[in-house]
Amino acid sequence: MIVKKEQIMRIILEQQSQEIKFRFYSASTIGGLSKTELATYESIIPKGSTSATYESIIPKGSTSATYEHRPDIQFDALALVKSEWQDIAYFSLNGEMICERSAYGEAMISKCDELFTQNAYKQAIEDELKAEKSDREVVVSELTEKGAGGLMSDYATYWEQYKKENNL
Known part of the structure; x- marks a missing residue:
């Protein structure tokens, strides 16, 4: 199943009690030199992270995220996913891959269709x-x-x- 950014944004909101990680493609991949090279570090949406702690930076009601190597930096996860969707290589939920792209420019493919199917x-x-x-x-x-x-x-x-x- 092809995953759209709206679906993963819904998962981020619904699964706030779970840790979600995602990784971007590296700058050389986005620049066209390689199609599969990933960024060195992951971005993390910690369990139970909401903007209540970071209201001055992130709009209220959003989910905050950080970088694996720079936990002091906080940003709005939903805004980032919305604006940088094409540059994200995969998403994992509690360490289990839920969707990924085979290469830069390809569609995001689900590894767990039930998670993305809405009743x-x-x-x-x-x-x-x-x-x-x-x-x-x-x-x-x-x-x-x-x-x-x-x-x-x-x-x-x-x-x-x-x-x-x-x-x-």
Whole structure:
């Protein structure tokens, strides 16, 4: 499965309790001399990292990241992924590779399709929020009985998890 930057940004937000690492291609790769040479150090999004600690540098509600070799430097991980998507070689979650490019300029390929697949309820909510932000209207095609049942099942699962996480 080809991974888009919006999908990995969603994973970063959903998996804040996990450590996420990613590595850029080296400057010589981006310059065209090599297609697979990686930067020396990884970038890290530590477990539970949010911008609360770094509000003066990173917008509130974002996820902060740092460099393996320079933990004193903090930056907005989502903004970086959005702007430098083509220069990133891979992402790993708790030490396990979740997606990678075979070479610079190639598509990012998933190693774990289930992680990047969104359930029907969450996808409907995401589509609605995107449409609301851009002043568009979401046109929903007619749901079959199976489709409506799947949507409600996904909602029930989400609601149970929400109640458990918030002690309701």
